Amino acid sequence: MARQTSRTKQSDRARREDLELGFEPDPGADWRHFEELKLSPFLEAALEEFGAHGYHGGSVRAIANRVGVTLPTLYYHHGSKQDLxxxxxxxxxxxxxxxxxxxxxxxxxxxxxxxxxxxxxxxxxxxxxxxxxxxxxxxxxxxxxxxxxxxxxxxxxxxxxxxxxxxxxxxxxxxxxxxxxxxxxxxxxxxxxxxxxxxxxxxxxxxxxxxxxxxxxxxxxxxxxxx
Missing domain, CATH: 1.10.357.10 (Tetracycline Repressor, domain 2)
Structure with a gap:
C-alpha cells in the first residue's frame, strides 16, 4: 500500500474539514454533475446575508440571527466576518x-x-x-x-x-x-x-x-x- 506523505495527510484533512463545512466531495470523472450544495448553517447564513446586503452591509449579528445562535457561538466556529x-x-x-x-x-x-x-x-x-x-x-x-x-x-x-x-x-x-x-x-x-x-x-x-x-x-x- 502506498505510504501517505505529510502533504497528502494535510490535504486529506483539509478536504474532510471542507466537507464538514458543506463543500462538495471530489466529483471525480463526474464533473458535469452537480448535487444540491448543503453548506453548514453558518456558511449558508453568511452566503444569504452577503448576497442580500454585500460584505460591508452584511451584519455578523444578522448572520447569527439567521442561524438562531448567539454571537459568541458564531465566533466560536468562525472567528470573524472576514473568516466567513x-x-x-x-x-x-x-x-x-x-x-x-x-x-x-x-x-x-x-x-x-x-x-x-x-x-x-x-x-x-x-x-x-x-x-x-x-x-x-x-x-x-x-x-x-x-x-x-x-x-x-x-x-x-x-x-x-x-x-x-x-x-x-x-x-x-x-x-x-x-x-x-x-x-x-x-x-x-x-x-x-x-x-x-x-x-x-x-x-x-x-x-x-x-x-x-x-x-x-x-x-x-x-x-x-x-x-
Whole structure:
C-alpha cells in the first residue's frame, strides 16, 4: 500500500474539514454533475446575508440571527466576518479547480478539446453554483494576505487556459493574434454567467455551457484540422 506523505495527510484533512463545512466531495470523472450544495448553517447564513446586503452591509449579528445562535457561538466556529468570507471564497475556488482538472484530464491531448472541456466545466460551475461564484465580486473586501491567497488560486485557471492556447497556436489549431487578451476575454465571459444566469430562463446550464464553448473557440480562431 502506498505510504501517505505529510502533504497528502494535510490535504486529506483539509478536504474532510471542507466537507464538514458543506463543500462538495471530489466529483471525480463526474464533473458535469452537480448535487444540491448543503453548506453548514453558518456558511449558508453568511452566503444569504452577503448576497442580500454585500460584505460591508452584511451584519455578523444578522448572520447569527439567521442561524438562531448567539454571537459568541458564531465566533466560536468562525472567528470573524472576514473568516466567513474567506471560507466561502476559498472553498468555492477549490471546487472549481478540482472540477476543471478532471475535465482537462478527460479531454485528451488535443488543445481544442481541452479548451472545450475547461470552458464547459467553468461555465457549468458558474451556472450551478452562481450564489457562491457571485461572491467573487467581494474579493476587494479581503484583507491583503487573504486576497493574495485567493487571487493566486483564481489565476491558476487563467494560467491553465493560457498554456493550452499557447500549445494550440504552436499546433496550428488556434490562430488568434492576441492570445493573452483572448484568454482574458474567455475567462471573464464564463465568470459573468454567475451574474445573469437564472434556471427559470430559456436555457439549461448545459445549453449555456455548450454555447460558451462555441464562443470561446471562435474567440481563439479555431481552424479545423486538415483545412
Amino acid at each position: 468570507l474567506v471560507t466561502l471564497l476559498m472553498g468555492s475556488m477549490h471546487d472549481i479547480l478540482v472540477r476543471c482538472r478532471h475535465a482537462l484530464t478527460e479531454a485528451g491531448d488535443r488543445p481544442e478539446d481541452q479548451v472545450a472541456h475547461i470552458v464547459e466545466c467553468f461555465t457549468l460551475y458558474m451556472a450551478h453554483r452562481r450564489r457562491l461564484a457571485f461572491l467573487d465580486g467581494e474579493v476587494r473586501n479581503l484583507e491583503p494576505e487573504n486576497r493574495e491567497r485567493y487571487i493566486a488560486q483564481r489565476n491558476e485557471l487563467s494560467v491553465m487556459v493560457r498554456r493550452i492556447v499557447d500549445d494550440g497556436i504552436k499546433d496550428g489549431v488556434f490562430h488568434t493574434p492576441y492570445p493573452a487578451e483572448a484568454v482574458r476575454a474567455v475567462v471573464s465571459m464564463c465568470q459573468a454567467v454567475a451574474v445573469w444566469y437564472r434556471p427559470q430562463g430559456p436555457l439549461s446550464e448545459a445549453e449555456v455551457a455548450q454555447r460558451y464553448v462555441t464562443l470561446a473557440l471562435d474567440a481563439l480562431v479555431l481552424r479545423t484540422r486538415g483545412t
